[in-house]
Amino acid sequence: MRQRAGSQHEVAVQKQLRAKRLTTEQVGEERLQKALAFSGIGSRRDMEELIAAARVSVNGKIAELGAKVKPGDEVRLDGKRVTMRWPDRLARxxxxxxxxxxxxxxxxxxxxxxxxxxxxxxxxxxxxxxxxxxxxxxxxxxxxxxxxxxxxxxxxxFEMEREYAVRVLGELTEEQMTELRKGIELDDGPAKFTSIRAQGGEGTNRWYSVVLKEGRNREVRRMFEHYGLTVSRLMRVRFGAxxxxxxxxxxxxxxxxxxxxxxxxxxxxxxxxxxxxx
Incomplete structure (x- = not known):
């Protein structure tokens, strides 16, 4: 995603985009549950439940589902003031x-x-x-x-690709690599690599480049452990684009x-x- 820097056109575009960042005073109204979730109180669904239970107030009045809030409003949860955070219009x-x-x-x-x-x-x-x-x-x-x-x-x-560089003690056979592409069964369900390529190595250590479209707990390590191989180093090198x-x-x-x-x-x-x- 890197863009070439330095041209007059890019500098002009960056200035234009930078101008789209909003100060706190310029942020408009936002749905209460979304604003609370962004402030780190919990998920949007959790916030909807809190609002429905009449535990949230805005400017001294109990809030209802569908309520909106803006910078400067006083939001309280169970009577305690909430420190609200607000997103820039242009993400960082x-x-x-x-x-x-x-x-x-x-x-x-x-x-x-x-x-x-x-x-x-x-x-x-x-x-x-x-x-x-x-x-x-x-x-x-x-x-x-x-x-x-x-x-x-x-x-x-969205099945976003994650690519990893993996160093293991030992080596996979061609048959095992084919099985990993087709899919194997782990304790928490099936798993497979979209791609797996041998990248060489020294001594008993071998490197592999692998791509998968999910991020379950220790999934890459467990897939190699399925064949009795221990991962000694694991590094993510790409996430999506x-x-x-x-x-x-x-x-x-x-x-x-x-x-x-x-x-x-x-x-x-x-x-x-x-x-x-x-």
Missing amino acids: VVLYHKQEGELVTRDDPQGRVTVFERLPRLTSSKWIAVGRLDFNTSGLLIFTTSGDLANQMTHPR LTLPGRLKRGQFYELSETEVLAVMKWAGLKLNGEAKE
């Missing part, structure tokens, strides 16, 4: 190179490093992780301020420019504000 997108040993969570009771500590700070919105990587997996993580973009990329119905930049070192992030964000939104079939195109 960050590519992060996760290291092994980092957690994809906002807070860890054990005080371990979380990926959110590495990201740029936001004042009027929040970063949403597009999928996850487990503790021992490295590689591409995507963060955005658009919940609609995150949903578009992670919902199973977004690829881990070659020069991006572990623990570093790259924020997409306005023109790159526009390309991502078009690729995902979304408008600039995150709404689905009709």
